[in-house]
Amino acid sequence: MYRVLVLCHDASLREQAIRCLHQQGFHVVSTLPAEAIVAVHPVLTSAQRECLQAYVDCGSMRQAAQRRGCSVNTMKNHLREARRRLGVRNCAQLVCLAHALGLVEVVHSRKVPENWHKSAIDARGGRNIMVAVTTATGG
Numbered sequence: 001m002y003r004v005l006v007l008c009h010d011a012s013l014r015e016q017a018i019r020c021l022h023q024q025g026f027h028v029v030s031t032l033p034a035e036a037i038v039a040v041h042p043v044l045t046s047a048q049r050e051c052l053q054a055y056v057d058c059g060s061m062r063q064a065a066q067r068r069g070c071s072v073n074t075m076k077n078h079l080r081e082a083r084r085r086l087g088v089r090n091c092a093q094l095v096c097l098a099h100a101l102g103l104v105e106v107v108h109s110r111k112v113p114e115n116w117h118k119s120a121i122d123a124r125g126g127r128n129i130m131v132a133v134t135t136a137t138g139g
Contacts, residue, residue, distance in 0.1 A: 001027050005034040007043050007086060007101075014040075031087050032097070039101050044082050051078040053104045056095055 004026045008014035017038060018028050026036075044052070054064035055075065065075045079091060088094050098104045 001025060002036050003027050003029045003034045004036045004038060005029055005032060005087070007037065007039040009085070010040065032093065037097070037101065043101065044085060044098070044103060048078045048082040048085070049103055051075050052082055052094065052098055055079065055091065056104050056106055
């Protein structure tokens, strides 16, 4: 049985997705590790995505803040909220999961596993649902 993490900020849509997954025999979990992740976009706000991409590109909070023209505290706040939304504990997990969902581009990093593949599904109402699945059996 696959463990599935559902990321959605619309409560009714989230409940629909969870019911559907339960009916198909999936075990829905509230935190990582999971073998599959179902995310209804936008998972992160544009500011959170921009801060995360700047952090990934620059490699440090201070350089990312300078690139975006904001304070380090603003960067920390956006990334803390992004971690909360995705249910991860640290920035390494945030980068890994955001990359798996296609939210950020990582040119080269040893911290991002290559065993994720993702696909987009168009849902009713023009919603874009990303499904990221790991090929690792242990999660």
